[in-house]
Amino acid sequence: MKLHTIQLTHIAIMTAIIIVLGFIPPIPIGIIPVPIVLQNLGVMLAAIVLGTKQGTFSVGLFLLMVLLGMPFLTGQTGGISSFCSPSGGYLIAWLFVPLLTGITLSHFKNHQTFFVTFLITWIFGVAFVDAFGAFFLAWFTHISIKSALVAGLAFIPGDTLKAILATWIGLRVHKHLTLVNQN
Ligand code: BTN
Numbered sequence: 001m002k003l004h005t006i007q008l009t010h011i012a013i014m015t016a017i018i019i020v021l022g023f024i025p026p027i028p029i030g031i032i033p034v035p036i037v038l039q040n041l042g043v044m045l046a047a048i049v050l051g052t053k054q055g056t057f058s059v060g061l062f063l064l065m066v067l068l069g070m071p072f073l074t075g076q077t078g079g080i081s082s083f084c085s086p087s088g089g090y091l092i093a094w095l096f097v098p099l100l101t102g103i104t105l106s107h108f109k110n111h112q113t114f115f116v117t118f119l120i121t122w123i124f125g126v127a128f129v130d131a132f133g134a135f136f137l138a139w140f141t142h143i144s145i146k147s148a149l150v151a152g153l154a155f156i157p158g159d160t161l162k163a164i165l166a167t168w169i170g171l172r173v174h175k176h177l178t179l180v181n182q183n
Contacts, residue, residue: 007054010177014050014058015065018042019072026074032137032151033086037074041162043094044125047101048117048170049177055098063095089136093129100124118167125166126159 003011021042026035046055062072071078073091083091101124108116130152138148 003054003057010050011054011058011061014042014046014055015061017045018059018062022072022074022076024074029151029154031154032148033141034090034133034137034152035074036155036158038162039074040090040094040125040129040159041166043097043129044101044121044163044166045170045173047098047125048105048121048166049173050098050102052099052102052106055102056095059094059098063091066091086137086140087133088140090129090133092136093132097125097129100128112171114167114171117171118163121167121170122160122163126156126163130155130159 018039021038024038026037028035043059046058049055050058066072066078066082067080069079073082082088101120104120104124105112105117108120131149134148134152135145137143137152138145141148
């Protein structure tokens with residue numbers, strides 16, 4: 001598995017986009033200690049634009065830097081403590097979004113409409129992340145899984161909008177990159 005300079009550049013740019021989205025302040029939702037953030041838009045974008053391998057590298061690089069203590073999460077936080085927090089499950093789930101989305105999207109190569117891309121992005125970038133995050137939250141904060149899942153429903157409208165936006169931007173950029181790579 002060899003990555004070319006152009007692919008490394010794409011990975012670095014996408015990682016930078018996820019970092020920049022972290023500068024947009026979090027919105028606390030009150031019922032659980034996990035805020036609304038914009039960085040998961042970047043994670044969904046990485047999945048659509050870069051696909052399985054490069055997308056996972058890009059999100060993985062971001063999470064590695066956070067793990068090593070760089071304050072790249074929303075609210076300028078980072079470090080191992082971020083993973084050992086109520087938000088930890090969401091962060092872990094982010095790593096699998098490009099993998100699961102990319103693999104599934106690759107089965108629809110010739111039928112990648114807006115709706116198909118949105119649906120697959122929603123399933124893994126929203127439903128999977130919010131469910132995984134809620135299970136971790138329940139375990140971490142000793143609340144019931146049902147309470148965590150119900151509280152996590154507060155994220156669904158915003159996350160769905162992010163999935164729509166990621167699909168809209170992602171398909172355009174992906175098409176552009178495919179054309180550039182062909183020339
Ligand atoms: C962090 O910055 O510590 C991670 C926050 C994780 C927030 C999750 S991501 C999925 C869901 N949608 C949101 O807007 N917030 C939560």
